Each structure stands twice: as C-alpha cells, then as structure tokens.
Amino acid sequence: MKIHFIGVGGIGVSALAQYYLHNGHQVSGSDLASSEITDKLKKLGARIFIGKNNAKNLSKDTDLVVYSPAVQKNNPELAYALKNKIKALSYPQALGEMTREHFTVAVSGTQGKSTTTALLALILIKAGLNPTVILGTKLKEFGGSNFRPGGELLLIEADEHFASFLNYWPRIIVLTNVAKDHLDYYKNLNNILKTFARYIGHIPQDGALAANWDDANTRKILSSNSRLRIQKYSLKQPEAKRLKKIMKVPGEHNIYNALAALAAARILKVPDKISLAALSSYRGAWRRFEIVQTKPFILISDYGHNPVKVIAALKAAREKYPKKKIWCVYQPHQHQRTHYLFSDFVKTFRAAPIDQIIITDIYDVAGREEKATSRKVDSTKLVKAVNKESVIYLAKPKIVPFLKKNVKPKEVVIVMGAGDIYQIIPGLTPGRIKRKIR
Numbered sequence: 001m002k003i004h005f006i007g008v009g010g011i012g013v014s015a016l017a018q019y020y021l022h023n024g025h026q027v028s029g030s031d032l033a034s035s036e037i038t039d040k041l042k043k044l045g046a047r048i049f050i051g052k053n054n055a056k057n058l059s060k061d062t063d064l065v066v067y068s069p070a071v072q073k074n075n076p077e078l079a080y081a082l083k084n085k086i087k088a089l090s091y092p093q094a095l096g097e098m099t100r101e102h103f104t105v106a107v108s109g110t111q112g113k114s115t116t117t118a119l120l121a122l123i124l125i126k127a128g129l130n131p132t133v134i135l136g137t138k139l140k141e142f143g144g145s146n147f148r149p150g151g152e153l154l155l156i157e158a159d160e161h162f163a164s165f166l167n168y169w170p171r172i173i174v175l176t177n178v179a180k181d182h183l184d185y186y187k188n189l190n191n192i193l194k195t196f197a198r199y200i201g202h203i204p205q206d207g208a209l210a211a212n213w214d215d216a217n218t219r220k221i222l223s224s225n226s227r228l229r230i231q232k233y234s235l236k237q238p239e240a241k242r243l244k245k246i247m248k249v250p251g252e253h254n255i256y257n258a259l260a261a262l263a264a265a266r267i268l269k270v271p272d273k274i275s276l277a278a279l280s281s282y283r284g285a286w287r288r289f290e291i292v293q294t295k296p297f298i299l300i301s302d303y304g305h306n307p308v309k310v311i312a313a314l315k316a317a318r319e320k321y322p323k324k325k326i327w328c329v330y331q332p333h334q335h336q337r338t339h340y341l342f343s344d345f346v347k348t349f350r351a352a353p354i355d356q357i358i359i360t361d362i363y364d365v366a367g368r369e370e371k372a373t374s375r376k377v378d379s380t381k382l383v384k385a386v387n388k389e390s391v392i393y394l395a396k397p398k399i400v401p402f403l404k405k406n407v408k409p410k411e412v413v414i415v416m417g418a419g420d421i422y423q424i425i426p427g428l429t430p431g432r433i434k435r436k437i438r
Contacts, residue, residue: 363419
C-alpha cells in the first residue's frame with residue numbers, strides 16, 4: 001500500500017508513518033521544514049518532500065493520504081487527493097482505525113499524557129506484553145523515537161484537542177485529569193466535561209478505566225457511571241510515598257503520572273513488583289523537564305504550555321533545586337489559548353515559586369489562529385497584568401545574550417513552551433550539545 005502523509009514532521013503523524021513503514025508499506029510525506037524527525041523517516045525509507053506543499057508530491061496510485069489536523073482543506077496535496085478520490089483521513093481518523101484493529105490502551109487527560117504513556121510503555125515492555133506504542137514525545141528508551149513497534153497490544157496518547165479522541169475505541173482508558181484548555185474549540189469547561197464523558201462511553205462493557213480520583217472534574221464525569229470497572233488512584237494511596245523515593249523525575253505531577261501508569265498496569269494484571277521496577281528506571285522524555293546540561297549552569301527544556309503544566313514544572317524545579325536561583329524563559333503557545341486562559345496565566349506567574357521569568361512573544365500555530373483574537377492579547381499585556389518585577393518581556397532574539405550576561409554558574413534556566421522556543425538552546429550550550437535539537 002502507498003501512503004502519503006501531509007505534515008509528516010509532526011510528533012503524532014510521524015509515529016504513524018513509522019508504524020506503516022515498519023509494516024512494509026511505501027511511505028511518502030511532506031512538511032514545510034526539515035527536522036530530526038523528517039531526517040529519521042528518510043533513513044527508514046520514506047520519501048520526504050520539504051517546502052511548500054505541492055500536488056506533484058503524490059501520485060494517482062496513492063492508496064491513502066493521512067494529514068495533520070492543522071492542514072486546511074484547500075491544501076494542494078489534500079485537494080488533489082480528494083479530487084482524485086484517494087482515501088484521505090486525518091491523523092486521528094487513521095489512528096482511530098488502528099484502535100479498532102488492536103487491543104488499545106489510550107492515555108487521556110489535559111495534563112500528563114505523554115509522560116504517563118511513556119511510563120506505562122516501560123511497564124508493559126518489562127512485563128513482556130510487547131506493546132506497539134504511539135507517543136507524543138521522543139523517548140530515550142525507544143532510541144530517541146516516538147514510536148515502538150510491537151504486537152497486538154496498542155498503547156496510544158489520546159489528544160482531546162478538536163475532540164480528536166472521539167475517533168478512538170480503546171478497551172482501557174487512562175484518565176489523568178480534566179481541566180480548562182483548548183477553549184478556542186471547546187469555549188467552556190462544561191463542553192470539555194461533556195466531550196470527555198462521551199469519549200469514555202467508547203469503552204466496551206468488558207473494558208476498564210484508570211482514573212485520578214483526586215481530580216474533581218474526573219469524579220464529576222464518572223460519578224453516575226456504574227457500568228465501568230474503575231481502577232481509582234490517588235496521592236493518598238501508600239504507593240505514592242514509595243514512588244516519591246524511587247522516581248528519578250521530580251514533581252508531584254510525576255507521582256500522579258506514575259500512579260496512573262501503575263493503575264493501568266493493575267488492570268492488565270501486571271504485578272506491582274514489575275511496575276515499580278520499570279517506574280524507577282524512567283529517565284524522562286524529550287522536553288518533559290529534560291535536563292540538557294548541568295554545567296556551567298543547569299539547563300532544562302520543558303514542553304509546558306498551559307497554566308497547570310507551567311506551574312507543575314516550576315514547582316518541580318523548586319522542589320529539585322530548593323536553594324538555587326531559577327530562571328524561566330516562557331513562550332506562550334497560541335494567541336487564542338493565551339486569550340482564553342489569560343487570568344489563569346496571570347495567577348500562575350504571580351504564584352510561580354522561582355526567581356525570574358522572561359516571557360517572549362506568543363507562538364502562532366498556522367491554521368489555528370483567529371485574527372480578531374490575535375489582536376486582543378500579546379505578551380507585553382500578559383507581563384503588565386502579572387505586575388511583578390521578577391516577570392519581564394524580551395523579544396526572542398534578545399534572550400540568549402541576556403541570559404549569557406546574567407545567569408551565573410550553578411543557577412537553573414528552564415526553557416519552556418510548545419512552540420519553537422527550544423531553538424534558543426544551542427545558543428546556550430556552545431560546544432556542549434552534539435546532537436541537533438528540534
């Protein structure tokens with residue numbers, strides 16, 4: 001089968017491309033810019049087109065086109081596929097078809113999906129269950145990949161944006177928490193709760209759910225559900241203290257992630273001894289509190305991009321480095337997210353337990369911004385609303401020179417955001433990073 005991927009450099013789409021390559025299909029793909037991910041796909045045998053999308057990138061004998069949810073209907077490659085009656089599926093639709101063919105475990109929730117998926121993957125591998133894994137980040141244990149080939153057990157990260165997870169039909173769902181996010185799509189928390197409840201309805205009668213019982217919104221969704229077998233987890237359970245001692249990654253949020261993975265493993269009848277050994281071996285994932293260097297100063301890369309994730313990462317930093325000066329460089333992700341969660345961001349940065357925060361310009365996501373919303377908010381307005389001397393605005397090109405001048409040895413710098421802010425890291429690590437950072 002010939003399959004073409006539009007937006008093949010995306011973290012989810014690329015994992016699916018690797019799945020099809022591994023299963024012997026002919027894979028091609030296009031993306032606006034080259035990256036570590038597109039380079040790896042080339043090495044694996046995919047034909048990759050870089051630059052402006054062009055209908056010539058796919059032929060009439062293409063069997064399937066898979067496109068990123070960010071791709072617009074007027075995209076020339078997608079338009080060509082539709083005109084020539086080539087089957088075209090969005091990434092969630094294509095992944096949804098896979099979930100019907102496999103025994104699927106889906107990790108869902110507003111926060112912690114990638115880390116929980118990674119932790120559960122390590123448990124299932126150690127237990128000999130040989131999972132096929134599609135992950136929203138790159139994992140050291142997978143050789144720096146976001147995909148692991150395996151057997152019939154499929155473990156996926158199930159994204160809630162655009163209600164993508166409604167395409168999935170898992171036997172087991174892990175629900176980490178439910179909070180306000182993606183309000184450009186959902187508009188309010190009530191719609192989020194309704195959509196999560198609908199998604200949970202996809203679990204079959206003989207399925208099960210691992211749920212964070214400390215989260216009020218999760219309890220609200222599940223309070224009237226009597227048909228499902230629910231494996232509850234909580235920071236109050238005795239394993240939480242043990243996990244705090246054995247986990248290598250810091251922060252209360254990572255204890256929750258580990259408890260979620262442990263709960264799912266129990267549903268699959270994995271002995272706790274195996275689960276705890278796997279959890280203690282976890283070294284962290286790409287851009288999830290990833291320690292890039294420790295000298296002359298400590299440099300951490302983190303993907304946090306909504307208020308809950310940001311404050312969790314900053315609290316984890318303070319917990320890990322209680323006596324060090326901590327700097328954070330934060331790039332807001334999307335004007336719409338910043339607009340809808342503006343007051344939450346203000347509270348987050350006012351309460352942040354660190355010494356200095358630099359907020360740079362908002363990262364726009366192509367095809368997902370409304371011009372009217374973009375005009376309502378910017379980073380300078382956010383800094384002004386926070387109204388703290390320790391929170392300042394800097395344009396992205398000025399950040400590296402500023403940090404080089406002001407950060408002292410042994411201090412901590414966290415580079416945070418889901419956009420392109422990671423691109424400043426090589427400028428802070430001259431001669432220290434041999435690998436290319438994407």
